[in-house]
Amino acid sequence: MQTAHHYHGHAHKPASDRLILTYEDRFLRRKVLVLASGGTLLVDLAKTTSLDQGGVLITTEGDEIAIEAAPEPLLSITGEDMARLAWHIGNRHTPCQIERNRLLIQPDHVIADMLVRLGARVEEVEEPFTPEGGAYGHGRTHGHDHSHSHGPDDHHHHDH
Known part of the structure; x- marks a missing residue:
């Protein structure tokens, strides 16, 4: 080996x-x-x-x-206001692959429901997933360390 x-x-x-x-x-x-x-x-x-x-x-x-x-199950998100949809995904620290006309995220029925209520079209696809790394390094799921802390002076929130 x-x-x-x-x-x-x-x-x-x-x-x-x-x-x-x-x-x-x-x-x-x-x-x-x-x-x-x-x-x-x-x-x-x-x-x-x-x-x-x-x-x-x-x-x-x-x-x-x-x-x-590797190809894996994902959600393809499209809509009229892609910047707003991307903001809501990012606000939840959800790994996201950003393309010119769509966003890709891992399946999450809670986030998918929220995006549909915001006017998004959500479609199940199977493709390779290469999300943005972001300011704190590589994209993370809740099973991974965000590599930053949220102290009392931080003014953003998490709607989990």
Whole structure:
């Protein structure tokens, strides 16, 4: 089994293999993963890292393993006032992939209902998910640390 200890945000040479992972699966520190070729790779990073689409893991042998975002169930959001819809999604710290004419988020019936009430069209799709990183690093779900604290002087709220 190969081992990878280092991650780079971009490739330096042709990849020797690929890892195809969902958004959640791209957050890891130490785990055995199955490569696209069927082989296995022990990822053993110094800290929990978000592996981005297009990044590479470097094996102890110097090989580069390409990271690809796997298709997964998502909600496609469109509407007349995309800026307003994006603001409401961001206000809830929901990871969001922002495109020219639509937003993509992970399935969440509460947020979907809110967006529909705001005039959005919400459609279920299955596509790779590569959300924006935001000011605090990579997008996070509530299962991950936001990497910032909310002190008594913060004046924004969470409507969970």
